[in-house]
Amino acid sequence: xxxxxxxxxxxxxxxxxxxxxxxxxxxxxxxxxxxxxxxxxxxxxxxxxxxxxxxxxxxxxxxxxxxxxxxxxxxxxxxxxxxxxxxxxxxxxxxxxxxxxxxxxxxxxxxxxxxxxxxxxxxxxxxxxxxxxxxxxxxxxxxxxxxxxxxxxxxxxxxxxxxxxxxxxxxxxxxxxxxxxxxxxxxxxxxxxxxxxxxxxxxxxxxxxxxxxxxxxxxxxxxxxxxxxxxxxxxxxxxxxxxxxxxxxxxxxxxxxxxxxxxxxxxxxxxxxxxxxxxxxxxxxxxxxxxxxxxxxxxxxxxxxxxxxxxxxxxxxxxxxxxxxxxxxxxx
Amino acid sequence: xxxxxxxxxxxxxxxxxxxxxxxxxxxxxxxxxxxxxxxxxxxxxxxxxxxxxxxxxxxxxxxxxxxxxxxxxxxxxxxxxxxxxxxxxxxxxxxxxxxxxxxxxxxxxxxxxxxxxxxxxxxxxxxxxxxxxxxxxxxxxxxxxxxxxxxxxxxxxxxxxxxxxxxxxxxxxxxxxxxxxxxxxxxxxxxxxxxxxxxxxxxxxxxxxxxxxxxxxxxxxxxxxxxxxxxxxxxxxxxxxxxxxxxxxxxxxxxxxxxxxxxxxxxxxxxxxxxxxxxxxxxxxxxxxxxxxxxxxxxxxxxxxxxxxxxxxxxxxxxxxxxxxxxxxxxx
Numbered sequence: 001x002x003x004x005x006x007x008x009x010x011x012x013x014x015x016x017x018x019x020x021x022x023x024x025x026x027x028x029x030x031x032x033x034x035x036x037x038x039x040x041x042x043x044x045x046x047x048x049x050x051x052x053x054x055x056x057x058x059x060x061x062x063x064x065x066x067x068x069x070x071x072x073x074x075x076x077x078x079x080x081x082x083x084x085x086x087x088x089x090x091x092x093x094x095x096x097x098x099x100x101x102x103x104x105x106x107x108x109x110x111x112x113x114x115x116x117x118x119x120x121x122x123x124x125x126x127x128x129x130x131x132x133x134x135x136x137x138x139x140x141x142x143x144x145x146x147x148x149x150x151x152x153x154x155x156x157x158x159x160x161x162x163x164x165x166x167x168x169x170x171x172x173x174x175x176x177x178x179x180x181x182x183x184x185x186x187x188x189x190x191x192x193x194x195x196x197x198x199x200x201x202x203x204x205x206x207x208x209x210x211x212x213x214x215x216x217x218x219x220x221x222x223x224x225x226x227x228x229x230x231x232x233x234x235x236x237x238x239x240x241x242x243x244x245x246x247x248x249x250x251x252x253x254x255x256x257x258x259x260x261x262x263x264x265x266x267x268x269x270x271x272x273x274x275x276x277x278x279x280x281x282x283x284x285x286x287x288x289x290x291x292x293x294x295x296x297x298x299x300x301x302x303x304x305x306x307x308x309x310x311x312x313x314x315x316x317x318x319x320x321x322x323x324x325x326x327x328x329x330x331x332x
Numbered sequence: 333x334x335x336x337x338x339x340x341x342x343x344x345x346x347x348x349x350x351x352x353x354x355x356x357x358x359x360x361x362x363x364x365x366x367x368x369x370x371x372x373x374x375x376x377x378x379x380x381x382x383x384x385x386x387x388x389x390x391x392x393x394x395x396x397x398x399x400x401x402x403x404x405x406x407x408x409x410x411x412x413x414x415x416x417x418x419x420x421x422x423x424x425x426x427x428x429x430x431x432x433x434x435x436x437x438x439x440x441x442x443x444x445x446x447x448x449x450x451x452x453x454x455x456x457x458x459x460x461x462x463x464x465x466x467x468x469x470x471x472x473x474x475x476x477x478x479x480x481x482x483x484x485x486x487x488x489x490x491x492x493x494x495x496x497x498x499x500x501x502x503x504x505x506x507x508x509x510x511x512x513x514x515x516x517x518x519x520x521x522x523x524x525x526x527x528x529x530x531x532x533x534x535x536x537x538x539x540x541x542x543x544x545x546x547x548x549x550x551x552x553x554x555x556x557x558x559x560x561x562x563x564x565x566x567x568x569x570x571x572x573x574x575x576x577x578x579x580x581x582x583x584x585x586x587x588x589x590x591x592x593x594x595x596x597x598x599x600x601x602x603x604x605x606x607x608x609x610x611x612x613x614x615x616x617x618x619x620x621x622x623x624x625x626x627x628x629x630x631x632x633x634x635x636x637x638x639x640x641x642x643x644x645x646x647x648x649x650x651x652x653x654x655x656x657x658x659x660x661x662x663x664x
Contacts, residue, residue, distance in 0.1 A: 020430075054400075054427040054649060057389035068386075082349070087419040095386040098352075313645075317386060319353070 002184075006102065007075040009152035009289035011144070011174050012063025013136040013160050013167070014081030014105070015115040016088040019276070019314050020053040022120035024317050027128055032120065033140035037129040037191045039163060040118075049120055055087075058315035059095040060117055062190060063158040065277045065316040069284025071099040072322040077290050078102035078148050081176075082139035089135065091115035095317070104145050108138045125272035125311065137164040141173040149174050150181040154287060157211070159190035164199040175210050186213035189220040189282055196223055206240050213243040213284045221246055234261070245300070247282050253303060255296040263299035267308035277316025281306040287324070292332065302331055336515075338434065339407040341484035343506050344395025345468040345492050345499070346413030346437070347447040348420040351608070351646050352385040354452035359460055364452065369461040369523045371495060372450075377464035380450055389420075392449055392646040393425040395490040395521060397609045397648040401616025401638050403431040404654040407623050410480055412470035421446035421467065427649070430518070433476035436477050440470045451460025457604035457643065469496040470582075473505040481506050482513040488620060489543070491522035494530040507542050518545035520615055521552040528555055536607040538572050545575040547615045553578055566593070577632070579614050585635060596632035599640035613638040617654070624664065634663055638643035 027034050030048065040048065049055075059068075061081060071078045079096055083089030085107040092114060096103050103133055112134040120128045139161075155178040161167040175185045187205060189195050195202060202224060205211050214237070216224065221233045236258050237244040244256035252266040285306035289299030309320050326332045359366050362380065372380065381387075392398075393413060402409045411428055415421030417439040424446060428435050444466040452460045452550045471493075481487055487510040493499040519537060521527050527534060527548075534556060537543050546569070548556065553565045569576040569588050577587035584598040617638035621631030641652050658664045 049426065052430070054391065055423065056647065057423065059386065091387065091389070094381065098384070098386045173439075315388065319646075329597045 002112050004153045005076065005151040006078045006148070008067065008070050008154045008156050008287050009080065009148055010063035010067035010079040010156045011080045011171060012035070012158040013061050013115055013133065013163065013164065014064060014083045014092050014130065015061040015117045015136070016092055017058050017060035017117045017119050017276070017316060018049070018055040019058065019103050019121060019274070020055045021118045022122055024055060024122055027122065032128050034122070034128050035126050037131055039049050040130045040132050042112070042132060045116060045118070045130070045212060048130055052120065056314055058317055059092045060224050060316050062160055062188065062280050063156055064096060065280035066156060066284045066287070067101055068096060068099045068317050069281045069322060070288055071101050072318045073284065073288035073302070073326065074323040075308070078104070078152060080143055080145070080148070082108060082135050082143060083114040084108045084111060084135040084223060086114050086288050088116065092316065102129065102148070103141050104148060108135050111135060111138055119276050121274045121276070121314070125275055127274060129274040130327065133164050136167065139164060139170055140166045141169045142172045144177070146177050149177040150183070152178070152183060152289060154184045154186055156283070156287065157181045158188050158189070159198065159202060160193065162201065172210070183186060184212045185210065186287070187211040187213065188215040188279065189224060192219040192223040195220050199226070206242065211242070213245070215245045215279070217247045217249070219280055223323065224247045245278055245286055246309070253282065255300050262297050264297055264304065267301070267304035269312055273312050274314045275311050277310045278307045280316055281310040281318065282292050298331060302326055305329060305331060336485045337347050337408065337483040338480070338485070340399065340402050340486045340488055340619050341410040341412065342392050342399035342482060342488045343493065343503060344490040345465065345496065346396060346415045346424050347393040347449045347463065347468070347621070348424055348609070349390050349392035349449045349451050349630045349648065350381070350387040351390065351451040351453060351606070352387045354385060354454055356454055358380050359452065359454065361465035364460050364462065366454070367458050369428050369463055372412045372462045372464050374444070374464060377448060377450070377462070380462055381440055384450060384452065388646055390649060392609070392648045394492055394612050395488055396428060396521065396611035398488060398616045398619070399433055400428060400431045400649050401613045401654060402620055403433050404650045405616065405620035405634070405658065406655040407620050410436070410484060412437050412475055412477070412480070414440060414467050414475060415446040416440045416443060416467035418446050420448065420609050422617060434480070437475050440467050443467060443470055451608050453606045453608070453646065459606060459608040465496050468499065471496060471500040471502055476502050476505045476509070479510050481509040482515070482556045484510070484515060485623060486516045486518055488518045488520070488615070488619065491526050491530065491534060494526065494533065516544045518541065518547065518619070519543040519557060520547040520611065524551040524555040527552050531556060534659070538574065543574070545577070547577045547618070548613070549579045549581070549611055558582045561616050577618055579611055579639070585614065585632050587632050594632065596629055596636065599633070601634035601640045601644055603644055605644050606646045607643050610639045610640045612648055613642040613650065630663065633659055637661060637663060
């Protein structure tokens, strides 16, 4: 079966971001690990919110950001992720549906509140994330709609799904259904500390061919192979014999297969404002290219374009129409 | 008594903005009056939210934006305005307190939800506002803390307070307390349609010296004096014998007293993104100058600087530290 209804289905934590500017000394005072994502409980979430600055609230979630980016590129997209039926949950659902994304997941009627990520952006544009998973802990295999997975050319999964206990089973169920339907499965390693928490399981997903495409940044890749030497990490990735896509911030990205490695420069920016969503939107651009059967270099350039758009403003959702942007740049 | 604890106390509607980009044809389809503020009921609020695009949520409210701007300039500021004890209400209180503003108003435990303003920003940067007043309708004279008003050099009131029934009495109570304590009272006319709704009462406030300072843009001033001729509206304002401050968008602003009129150019900008809060932040800069005993021209330049900052990004709250910005520009 080669026909499908959705180009990409995303499965991930459904999160609302609360973004605030913060000085370096605030991160130190609050013992926050700059540039990474830390899981926090409800008490810490309330405490951190009390001391952080004035916030801007924008829907987020890694895979959700990627899916919204794909929709902005004009791709047919769907998303599975759990919110609670509360104010932020309604906002998350509104925002993703407003982008034309199919979002079939029923909100939890009770239990923990919709997930919040407190994103602290330092003057250098780097973001430090603190996530209260809340309702994401209620995502189960029952939320994985078989028909939607079968109808999606690519199912895109985030490594963060290893954090909420039941979500891992939902991830594996989706991957199994996708492959049974002859579809592709993509994984993003999400965060170097996330890789550190689940290294063996992630390597298993790669080596047992549970995933066909892997997205990572250089820190995540080095963490995966427990090396400080990026070059050797890339060699290790190549030996896995799948499609590997590695982002290197301002140094652009690498597309790695068993037979070839393509290095593509980053898209130029005028001003770095907030790196939140850079990796998510890169994946959106790359996958948008794949769904259009573009060559890997074009896919990587589309990824760079989308990442460049999102890091020049606050929030991890695109503010421009990415398809128009790509057309203006002559990429599609 | 010449000593005080607060430079400026603001009294206004406590509103959370939901900002979304919209095309011109969306405004036409939804019968929205571009550039103005329209009051909507809860049903219309829900209906409009359903059809509008992905939103960014940022605390707003005209006088509240001005007060936060003053705090960003380093002024001692306080605010009185009503939210409900719900998610957006907590966010509004968090955001204004995070700026160091004294905010003594108790949230309503029940009744309508915290006010929302759906701000639709067209590609030209113009904003069209649709406000559901919600909990603002529960602001009463009891919320006006006498000690706080007496302790404030200037009490700043928004014309929008004429919309929620009881707020008008709170406005008049605050003005009476302020004058009894030898303080100044300022009014912003808020919106040309608001002026149209309450023209006679606003003229009464001016002519009975209930207010000492009036902020208006050219449309509001022309509406106040029911003339299409801006020049004659300025002549009429001068004859009122108070301090009049008139903003004229990219043409800068005018400071009008009985004896003199100063025209001050607008502060240059690189890119107009969203005009939301331009007037609010202009007032913040102007009042910040007054509280520093600056001359009127310097006050107007500080107003232009703050307005220029806020229209170059989404949302009506400053993203930069305005005191640092004014220092860099050699204005203070």
